[in-house]
Amino acid sequence: MEAKYKTSISEFFLLGLKDNLELQPLIFSLFLSMYLVTFLGNLLIILAVSFDSPLHTPMYFFLYSLSLNGICLSTTTVPKMLVNIQTQDHSITPTGCLAQICLVLVFSGLETCLLAAMAYDRYVAICHPLRCAVILNIRMCVSLNLFSLFISITDGLLHSLMMLRLSFCTELRIPHFFCEFAQVIRLACSDTLVDNIIIYIAVCILGGVPAFGIILSYIHIVSSVLRMPSPERKFKAFFICGSHLSVVTLLYGTGFGVYISSAVTDSMQKVVMASVMYSVVPQMVNPFIYILRNRDMRVTLWKLIARIAFLL
Template sequence: MEARNQTAISEFLLLGLTEDPDLQPLIFSLFLVIYLVTVLGNMLIILAVISDSHLHTPMYFFLSNLSLNDICMSTTTVPNMLVNIQTRDRSISYTGCLAQIGLALVFGGLENCLLAVMAYDRYVAICHPLRYTVIMSTRLCVLLSLFSLGISIVYGLLHSLMILRLSFSSVVKIPHFFCELPQIIKLTCSDTSVDNIVIYVAAAIFCGVPVFGIMLSYTHIVSSVLRLSSSEGKYKAFSTCSSHLSVVFLFYGTGFGVYISSTVAASPQKTAVISAMYSVAPQLMNPFIYSLRNRDMKAVLWRLIARIVSVP
């Protein structure tokens, strides 16, 4: 089939997780519940941090940023999928697809950066406790958040502009429930050798550096904690990192699992199902991890929920 320039493409077709019509109501209900729980859980985290002065600390400031990012990440992909299932219209405009790719990369990159910033916050809290309030000032926290957002926007724009130069056939069917960069690259008619190099180099820089920062921070944390003589002090120090570590393992664990599974998956549809876990699982589980493993957050959330329920 002869390739046409990307400007001639008006829309793509999202095939979703399955083409079986009997499974569509089940998928719709499942993802609707996941989306609502994700938005509600992360919104409660944000409201809890805002409403309680005891949570006005750098750690909870970054946590509220992470929760807001998780809401945005889920909103980028899931609502469009739900509308497509409900209307039985699988089409998405070229502009909409490009925007979805860019936003997914921006919010994915921002989560990556925020996890690194939160690891640095834990490093300062444990390794330099006496200077914590001086180092982690409000100005630095805001600058770190803005810098993370700026880096993520550059990462998303880089790949979005890269897609603009690609050409596609007249009918493009994406075996996924949202426009994902690797799927788009596979479906293009253009030479993707340069694009693949850009993807790997960008991943090494924009994703590798935050991962290295997390590893470096926790190397210093473990080294500092092991030097403590009190077992109670060691437990307290590690407990302050447990929630963040759980989120880190969930985010990178699911991502690594998707990458490994996609290389051995028998069909693109199975790859889409596996990738769906990475797209929704971390955003869904993060509020539960921080609320269940953090006594201060749990107490504030219960008070907030009680206040909301008691309102006539």
């Protein structure tokens, strides 16, 4: 049967786990809780860094940006997902779908770039401690942030514009909770070779290059730490890097898990759940990693909570 093209698309349908009606209340409660924890946890870090001047350092500047990005990424997907589950209306307009694709790509790319910038900050702090303030001044930190944002926005807009040239069939059901770019591309009836090539290039640039930068930074860090004569200094240096390494492992680990699950299983439900976890769990867990492993952050948060309680 010939594929039928649609010249004007009225709406897409986000199926998610639509067939499991008995799980809908549980899924709604789970992702609502995760979203609230993500929002509040990252907001606490943003407020702590904003109001405590001792935390106005490059490390906390990038942590502030990472927390803000985590809120934006979660807000791009989860609220719409919750509304669809609650109302049992799984439709989304083409404009809304395109906007969601663009924003998810922007914030996902920005997250990997920020983690690479944080790795560079750790490298400078441990390998060049006496020049740290000169190398990573406020101008350099802002420049790294703006450059990361520029690369991420360029990637998101490029993919979105490439999607506009595609023709879609009458089958517009997306087996996901949100408009995931790879799933939407599969619905196209026109040739997607160029789009797929751009996807692989973008993954190499926004996934591979930051990962290479992180690995390179930690090779130099480990080499420098092993040359330290004092065991206490070695422990302190590794402890400083522990939070960042945990966040990097979580992000790339869940991403690798999604890739493996899609390659080895035929169950679309398992792939959907793995993809949702990848887009929600790292942003939720990141604040707890930094709060639990960072004494300065814990002290600042207690001061902030005490100040808020006093005002109430």
